Amino acid sequence: MFGEGMGYAFSLLIAMALLWLVLSGHYDSTLLLSLGGGSAVFAVFLAWRLHILDDETSPYHKLPRFFIYWPWLLVEVIKANIIVVRTILSPVMVLTPRMVRVKTLPGTDMGKVLLANSITLTPGTVSVDIDRDEIIVHALLKELTAKEGFAEMARRCAWTWGEKEEVS
Amino acid sequence: MHILEIARHILAALCLLGGASLVLAGASGVVRLPDFYTRLHAAGVTDTLGTLLVLLGLILLSGLTLLSAKLALVGLFLFLTSPASTHAIANAAHKAGLKPRLGTWRSEPEAKEDKGA
Numbered sequence: 001m002f003g004e005g006m007g008y009a010f011s012l013l014i015a016m017a018l019l020w021l022v023l024s025g026h027y028d029s030t031l032l033l034s035l036g037g038g039s040a041v042f043a044v045f046l047a048w049r050l051h052i053l054d055d056e057t058s059p060y061h062k063l064p065r066f067f068i069y070w071p072w073l074l075v076e077v078i079k080a081n082i083i084v085v086r087t088i089l090s091p092v093m094v095l096t097p098r099m100v101r102v103k104t105l106p107g108t109d110m111g112k113v114l115l116a117n118s119i120t121l122t123p124g125t126v127s128v129d130i131d132r133d134e135i136i137v138h139a140l141l142k143e144l145t146a147k148e149g150f151a152e153m154a155r156r157c158a159w160t161w162g163e164k165e166e167v168s
Numbered sequence: 169m170h171i172l173e174i175a176r177h178i179l180a181a182l183c184l185l186g187g188a189s190l191v192l193a194g195a196s197g198v199v200r201l202p203d204f205y206t207r208l209h210a211a212g213v214t215d216t217l218g219t220l221l222v223l224l225g226l227i228l229l230s231g232l233t234l235l236s237a238k239l240a241l242v243g244l245f246l247f248l249t250s251p252a253s254t255h256a257i258a259n260a261a262h263k264a265g266l267k268p269r270l271g272t273w274r275s276e277p278e279a280k281e282d283k284g285a
């Protein structure tokens with residue numbers, strides 16, 4: 001337990017220190033650097049006191065998969081953007097709003113959050129509510145509610161959060 | 169070197185222009201769409217590709233500096249938080265019992281609408 005907890009603490013500490021460095025831009029003053037380091041340690045201490053030092057707070061070992069998932073999501077977002085912009089800029093708008101239920105493949109809470117957020121981030125679909133293992137999605141056009149598309153996204157989310165070994 | 173500089177600025181300008189036009193398109197969608205839920209989708213365009221292109225343009229303008237890193241962080245945090253806020257709004261409307269307009273919806277051509285009014 002101790003070993004794993006230390007991993008989370010250490011990765012969070014590095015993330016906090018890097019964030020402080022980038023946002024402050026001070027590299028040469030010893031006083032400021034030590035104060036920044038101290039605040040990073042304090043933030044990690046607070047997270048430890050709150051008992052939130054787990055894989056949801058600092059998912060460092062899942063980061064590599066996120067860097068594979070994000071580019072794929074970005075392409076999906078761009079494709080959906082083009083469809084939505086074309087619809088809302090056409091002189092006569094033809095909409096087919098739908099409410100659909102999407103089965104979530106991810107079994108963990110964070111996997112579901114990842115899927116719901118990805119659906120919302122893609123223009124034209126917004127996750128409205130979650131009902132056990134289904135996400136209720138409002139879609140602007142019926143073309144955007146293809147079952148296969150959601151299934152693909154669910155598969156990739158489950159993989160990203162480490163629930164499955166292969167994208168398949 | 170000089171050519172690269174010019175190309176960088178032209179690319180940055182194109183990104184900024186594209187981003188601004190997408191934000192404008194999203195805004196026009198918010199006005200034109202019929203109900204609450206469909207308007208959320210138009211706002212989604214502004215949230216994603218619009219801001220992304222504007223940030224990309226600004227990063228290209230500032231070059232390899234600390235400012236670029238900060239802008240990239242802004243983009244990262246926006247992409248993490250904007251779906252949460254969109255979902256919060258949609259969920260609040262759903263919980264409050266607002267029924268979405270379903271089925272097929274066609275906007276009337278603008279000219280026709282003027283004649284009728």
